[in-house]
Each structure stands twice: as structure tokens, then as C-alpha cells.
Amino acid sequence: MIDLTILLNEKSEEPLYTQLYQYIKKEILSGKLTAQTRLPSIRALSSHLHVSRNTVDLAYQQLxxxxxxxxxxxxxxxxIDLELETLPSSHSNNMTRLENRVQDQPAIQYDxxxxxxxxxxxxxxxxxKLSNQSLQQNQRMLFSYGDPLGEHGFRSEIAKYVHSSRGVNSSPDQIIIGSGIQYLLGILTGLLGATDNGIAMEEPGYDGVRTIFKHNGFPIHPIPLDEDGLNIHKLYESKSRIVYITPSHxxxxxxxxxxxxxxxxxxxxxxxxxxIIEDDYDSEFRYVGKPIPSLQGMDTRQRTVYLGTFSKCLLPSLRTAYMVLPPDLLERYNKQDFRLYDQTVSQIQQKTLELFMSNGHWExxxxxxxxxxxxxxxxxxxxxxKLMGTQATIVGQDAGLHILLRVHNGMxxxxxxxxxxEEGVKIYPVSPFWAQxxxxxxxxxxxxxxxLSNTDIIEGVQSLYHAWFKKR
Known part of the structure; x- marks a missing residue:
């Protein structure tokens, strides 16, 4: 339910209920009041506008x-959804069409x-338990904005973890905490400064990152993929001096x-x-072969920015990620007043994560x-x-939390x-990941x-098989 705020003119020759009716009608036709929006009750709206209930009732009856x-x-x-109302109809017919529409749309059972x-x-x-413990340790600390880079103890735990798990070489002072990879990339683009040569990206690649670069004035150079990843020859040809890449997956x-x-x-x-901007977004989940050290850990010339997140292994709602800057960019960060950016991740959450890692729970x-x-x-x-056999080809099954599926049915x-x-299953497009x-x-x-649970996965795939192959 929404509030309706309208200045009714009591001196107008037009009755108040007509003014109210015209206002609501205009809001519906303009799309500001969308289909399925619940209007305030007669009593609530009359109280809100300081008019009689009869005024509101008359306006509603007209609508x-x-x-x-x-x-x-x-x-x-x-x-009512006006797109469905192509012909004048009675109130009962409106209700019937609306109910039929709801019944015709199956609920998504498997997303x-x-x-x-x-x-x-x-x-x-x-x-x-750890969140409560973090609140008890130093209450006064929680009253401030905290370190713009992130709390030192938390950054120290991240430095130890990425070194042991991914071979990343860093001190806590090189690490910046932020509320998500996209936020940190916004800071990074400010450090790099827009250049005519732009940024090279895998084609296809993560559209959320591509949008960040575009909004910050960077031309994008899509670089095609070989079977083993980015085409290095095409990268040289692009003349770009910056590349964003997801090498681990x-x-x-x-x-x-x-x-x-x-x-x-x-x-x-x-x-x-x-x-090199290395996004190691879900490196924890590799199912085939031995792990390969990060580019940052192999980079003896310190030309790599390393990005990681807690979204995949914990919860996306934590909105906590980290960025490891090489020395040159760290110096630029300190000189260009980026420390004036307030920290975007709660100190309480940082402390909880620090305790979660230091006590061994994270690993x-x-x-x-x-x-x-x-x-x-x-x-x-x-x-x-089992169900689709050669009618579908699975792509990218060695790591991560998703696959791509080529479906060979002409669709x-x-x-x-x-x-x-139509079978109650939600799957997602791949085309947005292409710049072209x-x-x-x-x-x-x-x-x-x-x-999804294992049971839901099986039932969801069965529904996909029925939708794509059995109904044809």
C-alpha cells in the first residue's frame, strides 16, 4: 500500500471527490501507479488528506x-493492468481477466x-557468537568511521589467507576493503585515470565490470578468447595498457x-x-586439476591488481570485497587523497570476519x-x-558456481x-556478456x-528437458 499526497482545492467549483479521482486516474495512466499497486483504505486516505470518508469513497467508486x-x-x-484492458468492461470482467492472467503465469519453482x-x-x-564478541571488545571503536583502507586486523587476516591459498604477495597496507568488487573498481579507475587506449576485456566478459569502466570514461577493447583463455596476440594489437581478466575461472x-x-x-x-586487473571472484571452487597460483603471486614486476570477494563463499549480502594494489598504485592512492573516501564496510562486520578467519572458521x-x-x-x-545426452553441450564445468549450456534443438x-x-524454471541469458x-x-x-538443493536441481533439469525436447 502507498500514500497519496495531493493538494485539493476547496475553493474550486470542481468537487473534491472529482479532483481526487482525476489525480489518481492521471497517476495510473502515467504509470506512476503501477498494476497491482494497493490503494490506501478509505479511512486511511481520508485521515491523511483531512477530507471526509464520503469524498474518498465517491472517488474510488468512479475509478x-x-x-x-x-x-x-x-x-x-x-x-488494474491497463494493457489487458483493451475493451470497456464491467468490474466483474476486470477481476476475471486479472485472475486468469495470474493463473496463466506459472510460479518459478526452480531459479x-x-x-x-x-x-x-x-x-x-x-x-x-562472533558478532556478539566483536561488539563486546571495544565499544568506543564502533562509534567512528574506521580506517579508510579497512580495519588493520581484518586486512592482516586477508593477507595471510590469499598468500597461503593463492600465492598472493602483499602486506596489509596494500589491501583496501570495500562493499563489493564494483565499488573497488570505481576507486581503481580513479587511480588509473581514463586513457585514450582504454581497457581491454575478455569477450565475452563480466558486463557489470564493463559498465563500471564505461561510466568512468574508459573505452572498452573486447579481446576474443582462445580455448585456453584470452588471445594474447589480439591483446597486443589493441594497444591498450590495461587489461581486466578472470584467469582462474x-x-x-x-x-x-x-x-x-x-x-x-x-x-x-x-x-x-x-x-593487469586480476579478478579472482570464485577461485575457492575448483573441481578438476591442481590449483594454479594467482597472476599477482607470479608477477615479479608488480604490475597486477588483485581482487577477491567473500560473496561466493559466505553471503552476497555481506557486501565485502578486497583489492590488493601494487606499490606504484598504492603510492598514487596515498598521494591523491583517496584516503578521504570513508570506509563502506561496517567495522562490526569487519571485526566479525576477522574473528571468523583468525579462529579457523573461514578455511x-x-x-x-x-x-x-x-x-x-x-x-x-x-x-x-542423462536426460539430454548429445542434445546439449556443457561448457565450463571445471570450476565455479555456474555452467553454460548449448542447447541443440533449434531454439x-x-x-x-x-x-x-512456461515450465516454472528460470534460466539466464548469456548475450549481455558480449560487448558486441x-x-x-x-x-x-x-x-x-x-x-538450489540437489533435489531441486534434478527436478529443475527434468522440467527443462520437458520444455525443450518433450513439448516440441
């Missing part, structure tokens, strides 16, 4: 009579959204950049005096979630292979998504599995 709103028993008045995580295995009791195709190509990329940075949680997601991924892939991306929704959308694969969709 009902003309088919702009409908009344639901014991619920209230709701704005294969990438970015959803398994909240059932989140250690709530441990987190609650290319987004969205999923390939892992091998050691030889990583060395080629580091040579490019040395040859071009370039900067234990990663080990547990790696098993959980490995099982979910196995369930997804084996069910697809394009839009048709695949629409027919899936005309080059996107025609019959490919993205399927995330982190937020």
Missing part, C-alpha cells in the same frame, strides 16, 4: 466504474540464478588459464608497461562448501547428460528462456546452481 481499479474482498483496491549461494550451510550460530565460459599463457600475459604487462567453511558445491555441480551435470536464447519459464552482442552464441544459456 472502479471506469475500470482503473478493482476491489478484492477483505483485501482492498488494486490498480538457476548465478550468484545465489547455499544459505543452508551458512554458519549462523558461529557468526552470531573465465567469466562466463569457465576455462582456467594455464601456466604458459599466464606467463605470456605477464610478459605483455612488462613489454607494454601495462596493468573450515571453505572446505565444507567446496564439497557441497562439488556435489551440486555433479548432480547438475550428470542429470543434464535461440530468448525461446529457450521463455519455454523454460551480434557475436554472441545463439543457443546458449547460463545455469547457476549454488542456491
Amino acid at each position: 472502479i466504474a471506469e475500470g482503473y481499479v478493482l476491489s478484492r474482498a477483505r483485501s482492498g483496491l488494486y490498480v 538457476f540464478r548465478y550468484g545465489d549461494v547455499d544459505a543452508e550451510h551458512f554458519p549462523f550460530s558461529t557468526w552470531r 573465465q567469466f562466463p565460459y569457465g576455462m582456467v588459464m594455464p601456466l604458459a599463457k599466464r606467463m605470456q600475459l605477464l610478459k605483455w604487462a612488462a613489454d607494454q608497461n601495462g596493468i 573450515a567453511h571453505i572446505r565444507k562448501m567446496r564439497k557441497v558445491y562439488r556435489q551440486k555441480q555433479f548432480t547438475l551435470i550428470s542429470t543434464i547428460q 535461440d536464447e530468448v525461446e529457450l528462456i521463455q519455454t523454460a519459464e 552482442r551480434a557475436q554472441a552464441e545463439r543457443s546458449m544459456v547460463q545455469i547457476g546452481f549454488g542456491g
Whole structure:
């Protein structure tokens, strides 16, 4: 329910109820009051506007009579979807069409959204205990904005973790905490300064990052992929001196950049005096082969910015990520007043995460979630292979929390998504990840599995099989 604020003219020759009716009608026609919006009750609106209940009732009756709103028993008045109202009709007909529309749209039962995580295995009791403990340690500390870089103890734990798990070489002073990768990239683009040479990005690549770069004035140079990742020859040809890359799990195709190509990329940075932005967004979840050290850890010339996040292994709602700056950019950060940016992650949350890591809960949680997601991924892939066989090709199954699926039934991306929704399944397009959308694969969709149970994954894939192959 919403509030309606209107200045009624009591001196006007037009009755107050007519003024109110005209105002609400205009709001509906302009789209400011959208379909299914619940109007205030007669008593609430009369009290809010300081008019009689009779005035409001007359205005509402006129709106009902003309088919702009409908009344639901014991619920209230709701704005009608005018796109469905092609012909004048009575109130009862309006209600029938609205109810039929709701019935015709199946509820989404299985949402294969990438970015959803398994909240059932989140250690709530441990987190609650550590959060309470962080509040008890130093209450006065919590009254301030905190260190712009992030709390030193938390950054120290991150430095230890990324060194042991990813080979990242850094001191706590090189680490900046922020509320998400996109926020940190906003800071980084300010440090780099927009250049005519722009930023090179994998094609396809993460559209959320591409948007950040564009909003900060950077031209984008899409670099095609080889089977083992970014085409280094095309990177040289682009003349760009900055490249954003996801080498541990290319987004969205999923390939892992091998050691030889990583060395080629580091040579490019040395040859071009370039900067590599390494986004290690879900490196914890690798299911095949041995882990390869981060580019940052292999970079003896310190030309790499390293990005990591807690969103995939804990919860996206924590909005906590980190960035490791090389010395040159750190010096620029300190000289250019970036320390005037207030810290965006709560001190309480930083302290809780620090305790979570220092007490050993973080690594234990990663080990547990790696098993959980490995099982979910196995369930997804084996069910697809069993039901669809050669009618679908799985792409990017070595790591991460999503796969891509090429479907060989003649449908394009839009048709695949629409027919899936008709069966109550939500899957997602891949075309937005291309800067040049005309080059996107025609019959490919993205399927995330982190937020679904194993049972839901099986039932969801069964519904997809029915939508794409059985109904044709």
C-alpha cells in the first residue's frame, strides 16, 4: 500500500471527490501507479488528506466504474493492468481477466540464478557468537568511521589467507576493503585515470565490470578468447595498457588459464608497461586439476591488481570485497587523497570476519562448501547428460558456481528462456556478456546452481528437458 499526497482545492467549483479521482486516474495512466499497486483504505486516505470518508469513497467508486481499479474482498483496491484492458468492461470482467492472467503465469519453482549461494550451510550460530564478541571488545571503536583502507586486523587476516591459498604477495597496507568488487573498481579507475587506449576485456566478459569502466570514461577493447583463455596476440594489437581478466575461472565460459599463457600475459604487462586487473571472484571452487597460483603471486614486476570477494563463499549480502594494489598504485592512492573516501564496510562486520578467519572458521567453511558445491555441480551435470545426452553441450564445468549450456534443438536464447519459464524454471541469458552482442552464441544459456538443493536441481533439469525436447 502507498500514500497519496495531493493538494485539493476547496475553493474550486470542481468537487473534491472529482479532483481526487482525476489525480489518481492521471497517476495510473502515467504509470506512476503501477498494476497491482494497493490503494490506501478509505479511512486511511481520508485521515491523511483531512477530507471526509464520503469524498474518498465517491472517488474510488468512479475509478472502479471506469475500470482503473478493482476491489478484492477483505483485501482492498488494486490498480488494474491497463494493457489487458483493451475493451470497456464491467468490474466483474476486470477481476476475471486479472485472475486468469495470474493463473496463466506459472510460479518459478526452480531459479538457476548465478550468484545465489547455499544459505543452508551458512554458519549462523558461529557468526552470531562472533558478532556478539566483536561488539563486546571495544565499544568506543564502533562509534567512528574506521580506517579508510579497512580495519588493520581484518586486512592482516586477508593477507595471510590469499598468500597461503593463492600465492598472493602483499602486506596489509596494500589491501583496501570495500562493499563489493564494483565499488573497488570505481576507486581503481580513479587511480588509473581514463586513457585514450582504454581497457581491454575478455569477450565475452563480466558486463557489470564493463559498465563500471564505461561510466568512468574508459573505452572498452573486447579481446576474443582462445580455448585456453584470452588471445594474447589480439591483446597486443589493441594497444591498450590495461587489461581486466578472470584467469582462474573465465567469466562466463569457465576455462582456467594455464601456466604458459599466464606467463605470456605477464610478459605483455612488462613489454607494454601495462596493468593487469586480476579478478579472482570464485577461485575457492575448483573441481578438476591442481590449483594454479594467482597472476599477482607470479608477477615479479608488480604490475597486477588483485581482487577477491567473500560473496561466493559466505553471503552476497555481506557486501565485502578486497583489492590488493601494487606499490606504484598504492603510492598514487596515498598521494591523491583517496584516503578521504570513508570506509563502506561496517567495522562490526569487519571485526566479525576477522574473528571468523583468525579462529579457523573461514578455511573450515571453505572446505565444507567446496564439497557441497562439488556435489551440486555433479548432480547438475550428470542429470543434464542423462536426460539430454548429445542434445546439449556443457561448457565450463571445471570450476565455479555456474555452467553454460548449448542447447541443440533449434531454439535461440530468448525461446529457450521463455519455454523454460512456461515450465516454472528460470534460466539466464548469456548475450549481455558480449560487448558486441551480434557475436554472441545463439543457443546458449547460463545455469547457476549454488542456491538450489540437489533435489531441486534434478527436478529443475527434468522440467527443462520437458520444455525443450518433450513439448516440441
